[in-house]
Amino acid sequence: MKITIDNISIEVSEGTTILEAARKIGGKIVPPAMCWYSKLKNTGGKCRTCLVKVAQSSSKDPRPIPKLVASCSTPVQDGMVVQNITSQEVLDARKAIVEFLLINHPLDCPVCDQAGECDLQDLSFLHGVVETRSDEERREFPVIDIGDKIKLNMNRCILCYRCVFIADQITSKRVHGVLYRGDAAEISTYIQNVIDNDFSGNMIDVCPVGALTDRTFRFKSRVWFLNPMDAHRECSHCPGKVTAWMFGNEIYRITGRKDEFGELEEFICNECRFEKKELTDWFIERPKKIKRESVISANHYEKLIKSSIIHPIEGTTEQQE
Amino acid sequence: MGRPVLIEKIGIPGIRDFAVYRAHGGYSLAEKTLKKMTPAEVNREVTKSGLRGRGGAGFPTGLKWSFLDRKTDKPKYLVCNADESEPGTFKDRYLMEHLPHLLIEGLIISSFALGVKTCYIYVRGEFKYIIGILKKAVDEAYQQKFLGENILGTSFSLDIFLHPGGGAYICGEETAMLESLEGKKGNPRIKPPFPAYKGLYDCPTVVNNVETLAAVVPIIGMGGDAYAKIGIGKSTGTKLISACGNINKPGVYEIELGLPVEDFIFSEEYCGGIKNGKRLKAVIPGGSSVPVLPAGLILRTLKGEQRLMTYESLEEGGFDSGTMLGSGGFIVYDEDACMVRNTWNFTRFYRHESCGQCSPCREGTAWMEPVLRRIEQGEGKYSDIDLLVNIADKIEGNTICPFGDAAAWPVSSAIRHFRHEFEFHIEHPEIVKNPDHGSLIQYPVSSIQYR
Numbered sequence: 001m002k003i004t005i006d007n008i009s010i011e012v013s014e015g016t017t018i019l020e021a022a023r024k025i026g027g028k029i030v031p032p033a034m035c036w037y038s039k040l041k042n043t044g045g046k047c048r049t050c051l052v053k054v055a056q057s058s059s060k061d062p063r064p065i066p067k068l069v070a071s072c073s074t075p076v077q078d079g080m081v082v083q084n085i086t087s088q089e090v091l092d093a094r095k096a097i098v099e100f101l102l103i104n105h106p107l108d109c110p111v112c113d114q115a116g117e118c119d120l121q122d123l124s125f126l127h128g129v130v131e132t133r134s135d136e137e138r139r140e141f142p143v144i145d146i147g148d149k150i151k152l153n154m155n156r157c158i159l160c161y162r163c164v165f166i167a168d169q170i171t172s173k174r175v176h177g178v179l180y181r182g183d184a185a186e187i188s189t190y191i192q193n194v195i196d197n198d199f200s201g202n203m204i205d206v207c208p209v210g211a212l213t214d215r216t217f218r219f220k221s222r223v224w225f226l227n228p229m230d231a232h233r234e235c236s237h238c239p240g241k242v243t244a245w246m247f248g249n250e251i252y253r254i255t256g257r258k259d260e261f262g263e264l265e266e267f268i269c270n271e272c273r274f275e276k277k278e279l280t281d282w283f284i285e286r287p288k289k290i291k292r293e294s295v296i297s298a299n300h301y302e303k304l305i306k307s308s309i310i311h312p313i314e315g316t317t318e319q320q321e
Numbered sequence: 322m323g324r325p326v327l328i329e330k331i332g333i334p335g336i337r338d339f340a341v342y343r344a345h346g347g348y349s350l351a352e353k354t355l356k357k358m359t360p361a362e363v364n365r366e367v368t369k370s371g372l373r374g375r376g377g378a379g380f381p382t383g384l385k386w387s388f389l390d391r392k393t394d395k396p397k398y399l400v401c402n403a404d405e406s407e408p409g410t411f412k413d414r415y416l417m418e419h420l421p422h423l424l425i426e427g428l429i430i431s432s433f434a435l436g437v438k439t440c441y442i443y444v445r446g447e448f449k450y451i452i453g454i455l456k457k458a459v460d461e462a463y464q465q466k467f468l469g470e471n472i473l474g475t476s477f478s479l480d481i482f483l484h485p486g487g488g489a490y491i492c493g494e495e496t497a498m499l500e501s502l503e504g505k506k507g508n509p510r511i512k513p514p515f516p517a518y519k520g521l522y523d524c525p526t527v528v529n530n531v532e533t534l535a536a537v538v539p540i541i542g543m544g545g546d547a548y549a550k551i552g553i554g555k556s557t558g559t560k561l562i563s564a565c566g567n568i569n570k571p572g573v574y575e576i577e578l579g580l581p582v583e584d585f586i587f588s589e590e591y592c593g594g595i596k597n598g599k600r601l602k603a604v605i606p607g608g609s610s611v612p613v614l615p616a617g618l619i620l621r622t623l624k625g626e627q628r629l630m631t632y633e634s635l636e637e638g639g640f641d642s643g644t645m646l647g648s649g650g651f652i653v654y655d656e657d658a659c660m661v662r663n664t665w666n667f668t669r670f671y672r673h674e675s676c677g678q679c680s681p682c683r684e685g686t687a688w689m690e691p692v693l694r695r696i697e698q699g700e701g702k703y704s705d706i707d708l709l710v711n712i713a714d715k716i717e718g719n720t721i722c723p724f725g726d727a728a729a730w731p732v733s734s735a736i737r738h739f740r741h742e743f744e745f746h747i748e749h750p751e752i753v754k755n756p757d758h759g760s761l762i763q764y765p766v767s768s769i770q771y772r
């Protein structure tokens with residue numbers, strides 16, 4: 001099947017979504033995806049950041065689709081013509097979505113562990129939305145520990161549902177989910193259950209924002225002070241291929257390895273993630289290549305911090321490369 | 322105007338009971354269908370009738386039925402949408418309360434046409450007494466062999482299950498309803514796939530409104546062609562309208578589609594005019610989700626034509642000057658109503674009822690609500706008005722399900738037609754702090770009308 005996205009054509013097989021086709025083409029025409037995750041079933045459709053314009057439905061039916069569609073959940077038709085960054089309507093809608101996602105976001109990037117590797121931060125810079133026009137009070141939830149390894153800051157959550165699907169699909173038992181509805185909806189463990197199973201740590205990595213963070217992250221540090229290194233070990237539960245975030249000879253944090261779209265290459269087990277923090281635990285391969293355009297690599301971080309609590313230290317951004 | 326077609330039996334004492342319903346000719350059409358007709362013939366009559374979904378969207382029923390995947394070896398389901406929760410809409414409740422057997426008869430005929438053996442009625446949870454009435458009626462129908470195995474000795478079998486909702490408006494959206502029936506949280510599904518292919522438990526499913534399914538009975542009774550002769554153009558047959566607000570005779574009326582809106586509001590047969598001799602200010606003709614129109618535009622289109630109670634006539638003028646027939650929840654406002662308060666009230670509802678899955682709706686409804694509250698309470702600023710229009714605009718069309726549009730339209734239409742009232746609130750905070758400020762709002766004389 002042939003599809004054309006922003007004037008670039010590609011052949012894909014039946015059942016491919018517009019977003020998958022765009023990722024095959026690659027580059028700037030790939031719509032941002034805050035909820036869809038290629039390695040998790042049933043994700044997508046929720047955040048609406050991936051909306052695109054279908055200018056021609058197929059060669060059989062050349063009519064456009066009147067509404068924008070979610071590229072992550074719309075299958076390609078033969079002869080489909082799609083506009084992403086070539087459509088002002090799409091760019092306007094995306095900007096609006098980013099603003100919606102920020103209305104209740106605490107914008108506490110200076111104190112957030114995710115800063116520098118946050119999809120929402122990257123997206124808001126890309127679309128020039130740093131603040132919203134909202135004067136209303138932000139929604140507030142208490143920050144809670146869900147088990148001894150993971151911290152949940154619901155104020156930062158964008159309700160992408162990835163952590164729900166991952167718990168369903170790769171852990172033995174899901175003990176958390178989305179409670180309530182509308183803007184009262186929240187991720188929670190019902191009656192404060194504790195999330196404790198072998199692969200639960202991957203929830204942290206699939207979370208596009210800093211809502212789920214690693215409680216074992218040693219000596220709180222801004223990620224951009226750290227050197228991400230590809231590392232591996234023999235592991236009986238998982239492939240054992242990780243990114244070790246290091247400062248000097250110390251490992252501060254272990255995460256899964258992410259690809260250019262910010263997705264994990266492989267899921268890793270909790271033992272690798274939370275328990276192996278000594279240099280001797282790992283075989284360090286090489287510095288990790290960070291391909292994607294993050295806020296940090298674009299050296300935009302100070303704009304966000306504004307009148308901030310923590311000042312970025314000059315020169316630290318180079319460490320990402 | 323016209324004789325009732327759908328609820329003609331409603332005045333008969335005791336009609337809720339099987340025996341009385343049967344004695345007045347009830348179930349004879351189900352009997353005729355099962356014994357003398359083929360499913361294809363029933364489908365043909367329904368298609369010919371031009372019947373359109375009475376749940377709000379007005380989608381042609383015959384066409385919807387034709388989409389059902391019949392080649393499958395999976396079970397097929399019919400789900401009757403009785404979740405009626407749209408503010409202003411209370412016609413299905415009226416039908417189920419008085420004529421439960423009419424609905425069951427409609428379900429039997431429709432299930433036969435669709436090749437369905439299992440049918441669910443998803444009833445709004447707050448309708449507790451209705452659930453009792455339906456349960457009794459279903460039990461009676463089983464006892465009388467109109468439900469169960471081999472109905473009336475034919476090879477056709479049908480089970481009907483009642484399922485009370487848990488109190489969520491969103492479960493009226495058909496795919497949220499299927500999730501809820503499956504025991505999950507009522508989050509609308511991402512389409513495609515559509516229910517006709519993958520519905521309840523991943524099996525082909527048709528979801529129809531109560532009134533739609535009940536209307537199949539008179540269609541079989543008089544024939545699709547005769548039904549199509551009632552009404553005008555593509556708005557065939559009759560429609561139940563639940564009328565409420567500042568009128569003399571609120572209630573549920575069966576009208577022939579094509580009745581002039583003016584006659585519906587002012588004639589003694591229907592609403593009986595505006596209460597207390599007041600003037601008409603505005604109407605929402607199809608439930609809270611459709612655009613509000615000021616008196617001048619609801620009675621006549623911009624072209625000066627008389628506005629009729631049809632899908633097409635109410636839509637005339639698009640969203641600039643038209644609205645929609647929707648579910649038939651007809652809400653009338655007199656000159657003392659405050660359109661800002663009304664809009665805020667609806668937005669509170671939508672904020673509360675959003676399922677929260679997709680960001681424009683979850684965040685947008687929760688943003689518009691406090692802005693409207695501030696304006697209503699005399700704490701708004703001019704820029705809030707355009708901000709609201711902009712938020713509504715950014716929700717519309719960008720969401721998973723039509724709820725987002727339903728939440729956006731009341732706001733954008735109220736500002737489109739009653740901007741002066743929003744401005745009045747901003748200019749006169751001391752007046753709007755009075756809880757009964759509706760009658761104190763000054764508007765251009767042209768925006769209200771006498772009969």
Ligand SMILES: Cc1cc2nc3c(=O)[nH]c(=O)nc-3n(C[C@H](O)[C@H](O)[C@H](O)COP(=O)(O)O)c2cc1C
Pocket residue numbers: 373374375376377378379380385402403404405406407490491492493494495496528529530531533534722723724727
């Ligand atoms: C938010 C929302 C609420 C709805 N509520 C109802 C309802 O209470 N009753 C209903 O029949 N249809 C409701 N609908 C429409 C249904 O999704 C569906 O279109 C309808 O049941 C189809 O039946 P019909 O073709 O017979 O009208 C709702 C739709 C939305 C988006």
Ligand code: SF4
Pocket residue numbers: 156157158159160161162163164187203206207208209211212
């Ligand atoms: S906690 Fe993170 S992964 Fe889970 S729904 Fe919220 S944003 Fe998504």
Ligand code: SF4
Pocket residue numbers: 491508509674675676677678679680682683720721722723724725
């Ligand atoms: S539009 Fe609103 S109700 Fe519909 S899926 Fe999105 S959040 Fe839920």
Ligand code: FES
Pocket residue numbers: 032033034035036044045046047048049050051070071072073
């Ligand atoms: S990635 Fe498509 S809607 Fe979120």
